[in-house]
Amino acid sequence: MRTNSQISALFGPGAATRLATARVLVVGAGGIGCELLKNLSVSGFHHIHAIDLDTIDLSNLNRQFLFQRKHIKKPKAHVATAAIKAFNPSLDTSAMQANIKDEQFDVDWFGQFALVFNALDNLEARRHVNAMCLAARVPLVESGTAGYLGQVTVIKGGETECFDCHPKPAEKRSFPVCTIRSTPTAPIHCIVWAKNYLFVQLFGEPLEEKGEVVEEVEAGQEEELKALKEESGALAALSEAMGGDDFAQRIFNKVFCHDIRRLLSMSDMWAQRQPPRVLDYDELENQACDPPADHSNLSMAQAFILFRESCHTLARRRLEGSPLAFDKDDQDTLDFVTATASLRSYAFFIDQKSPFEVKAMAGNIIPAIATTNAIVAGMMVTQGVLALAGRLDECHTAYLSYNTKRPRCVIRESLSKPSLLCPVCRRRYLTLRLADPAKTILGDLLDYIGCLEGDMTLGMSRDNISVVEGSRLLYDPDYDSNCSRSMQDLCLVPGKMVTFANEDDSDVVPVILSIARPLTKENSGLDILIEGFEYIPEFVPLPQQPLKEECSATAVDNNLIEFGKRSIDDVNEVFESPSKKHAFDSEDLVILD
Ligand SMILES: Nc1ncnc2c1ncn2[C@@H]1O[C@H](COP(=O)(O)OP(=O)(O)OP(=O)(O)O)[C@@H](O)[C@H]1O
Ligand SMILES: [Zn+2]
Structure with missing residues (x-):
């Protein structure tokens, strides 16, 4: 102390x-x-x-x-x-x-x-x-x-x-579809393939809409994309074998044998890359292994066993109910993703990740x-x-x-000065108090604002004002049907913030009225009171498009606040953190300059 x-x-x-x-x-x-x-x-x-x-x-x-x-x-x-x-x-x-x-x-x-x-x-x-x-x-x-x-x-x-x-x-996290499906080079590609492609095709809702895989086709890859679509169709057909004893084997043979053979047949694709290898179901089935440990990498035999078991468990769950969704805390779904991503990493000679690391990457955990x-x-x-x-x-x-x-x-x-273009702090913040929100109608408030004079004038009147609360338009000169409704009826209650802007003159500072507790007896006789006129921010009208130079922020994720000014070098240095790397693995970062 x-x-x-x-x-x-x-x-x-x-x-x-x-x-x-x-x-x-x-x-x-x-x-x-x-x-x-x-x-x-x-x-x-x-x-x-x-x-x-x-x-x-x-x-x-x-x-x-x-x-x-x-x-x-x-x-x-x-x-x-x-x-x-x-x-x-x-x-x-x-x-x-x-x-x-x-x-x-x-x-x-x-x-x-x-x-x-x-x-x-x-x-x-x-x-x-x-x-x-x-x-x-x-x-x-x-x-x-x-x-x-x-x-x-x-x-x-x-x-x-x-x-x-x-x-x-x-938050941005997208990968070209051909990298994920045909030419993975990093552990995250195998994890995204397992989670967003194979898992979804077999047990869940359709995939690409989920956003992590994008149909970004590079020149010359149109044929490949067509082939991939046929491949997906074949996989969907295999889902019909779900529940059968050979379900896991059929999936394995399709994705780790047949599909890889098809890829190998495209020799151009491997001219500058390490070609993948075909995995053998029977060979893996005959290999003995210890149970997997959470923090060490799975051997191929361990990944195989986990794949087979999770395939059967998920098939049973899928047949019993509605489509499944990947959840890092749902062990069956995580086991499937861990096992299939591991097997794919073996097939493509990519570094392995432990089940613990896969959970962090698949669940995007920092x-x-x-x-x-x-x-x-x-x-x-x-x-x-x-x-x-x-x-x-x-x-x-x-x-x-x-x-x-x-x-x-x-x-x-x-500390930096406020951005002149900020849509939040370059506003005039005033406080609104009403004697009785059930009696005051929106029209009364507009008239009151229009009549403010001298230091209190806001440069707005019914002819030019627009009133918005959240995403709700409450009033503009062409839309006045709320004018006769009370503030209470419009749900404009304490805690709400309402923006008033001059539609005709973008040089007039928009006003945010914070609705506060009703007027007390001290102000008896008043119906409406607006407080806080002392502060007028320096104001620059917002351009149609935000200026690029203004956006010097870096985005890491929702967990990290971002305030301008760091150089890209600083940012890159910051991202040398090993924990960051395992969560984001380069493609996960969005860096604006
Ligand atoms: N709108 C909110 N109002 C009040 N508290 C909030 C609100 N949003 C988040 N929080 C709280 O902020 C805290 C943030 O702490 P922290 O980042 O450590 O998250 P956590 O939930 O404790 O940990 P984890 O997400 O890793 O389990 C949490 O306790 C969370 O409940
Ligand atoms: Zn601001």
């Missing part, structure tokens, strides 16, 4: 009082959240509120050290805050098991905190908290980890980049590493202390990278 003088020595004069009086929110009490809560509790923070929608699972215990076996199924936020209170009984803690996106957490609710820490694991929730903190004008410390990689940054509306200043590319979470949570505290003191010029975006060549594993950058 830090004494006041230690806190002042570490964080500067006045820090002890500032930390002791600030009310802070921690969103997410998982891997990073537990470390962070523990850090906050011993760093001089006093009023700590935690929220998490989940309960504790056995799989959390290896790294979420505030939890013990006896806590399984209990709410994470409650157990975590109780645990830190045990470290420091003088703390004022509170906890909620809830989704941070719930409407009850409106702008007023966020506004009660001096600082928010995000310790989340998904983009959607991060985006939501980003927008709510902008609306409530509360600084946010954002974090993310993926394997050995981690990031921390500070977001303050109007002063720094926000979470949405750079577009986050959708291992969570306690040390990474701990380092990131430590950096969050130091950034949070600076943000709380308003010392944004001293705050940083910090990247934790894994690289044996670099002397330091933390790379720091000063």
Whole structure:
């Protein structure tokens, strides 16, 4: 536990009082959240509120050290805050098991905190908290980890980049169909073939629509694609043998003998490549072997046995019910993918992966590493202390990278200014309060906005305004049927955010009205009140197409936050992490420049 003088020595004069009086929110009490809560509790923070929608699972215990076996199924936020209170009984803690996106957490609710820490694991929730903190004008410390990689940054509306200043590319994971079906060269190609092609053809719904395999035909491959389609037809016909004793053998002979012989007959294809080998069912059947171990590679004989057994199990399940879907936690489906991917790797002379690694790759799992979470949570505290003191010029975006060549594993950058084109933070955030949402109609609100004058004018009126909530268009000059409906009827309740834009003049800053709790008696006589006019962001109208230079973000996955500025070299260095490699194996990365 830090004494006041230690806190002042570490964080500067006045820090002890500032930390002791600030009310802070921690969103997410998982891997990073537990470390962070523990850090906050011993760093001089006093009023700590935690929220998490989940309960504790056995799989959390290896790294979420505030939890013990006896806590399984209990709410994470409650157990975590109780645990830190045990470290420091003088703390004022509170906890909620809830989704941070719930409407009850409106702008007023966020506004009660001096600082928010995000310790989340998904983009959607991060985006939501980003927008709510902008609306409530509360600084946010954002974090993310993926394997050995981690990031921390500070977001303050109007002063720094926000979470949405750079577009986050959708997770991309696609492979050309001919690589997967005819010329695999990497373990991931065999895994995708087993999971997205063979498994789906035999036991599931049709495949390519699933998105991982794309019909990207290179010149001269049209013939090959046609042959592959015929091959798929033949495989579908084999499904009719499902349930029979020789089902596994027929599948094996088709995919590891017949199809490979057909490929070998195309000698041009192997001029520059190692040709595959045909596998022999009888030979493998006669080989004795030990049972497979989770962490070591399967021998060919072990893969064969697993293939045969999983084929029969899945055939039985498929005949008993509806199409099956691959699930990394469904052992039968995982066994099938592990075994067939291993056999295909043997056939194509590709490195083997252990069942454990196959599970990570097929399930696209990035291992969570306690040390990474701990380092990131430590950096969050130091950034949070600076943000709380308003010392944004001293705050940083910090990247934790894994690289044996670099002397330091933390790379720091000063915070960037908001992107002038950001569709989220380059907006005017105002708060709307109504005396009675059941009585005020949308038309009244439009008139009220049209009549605002002086410093409060928004440059909008019924003739040019468009009103949108989420993906719902509520009003534009050609669509006024909602004007006579009450705000309550339109579900415009506290917690909702409504965007008002001038349709005619793109130089007018769009306004986001956060609907907050109704007016109290203090404002009696008013029906509508809009607050927060002091801040007008510098505004540049959005172009039709986002400018390419603006997109300097890297995408790793939904688990890792992305903020511009890292060079591709840095990015490549960061990706030298072995854990990252096993999860993504090069084709899985999307790098925008
Ligand atoms: N919308 C949300 N509202 C509140 N909490 C959320 C929300 N989305 C995610 N979380 C919480 O954020 C935490 C993120 O922690 P972490 O990344 O360690 O995930 P985890 O679920 O604990 O671990 P794993 O996914 O590896 O099993 C989780 O506890 C999760 O419940
Ligand atoms: Zn922004």
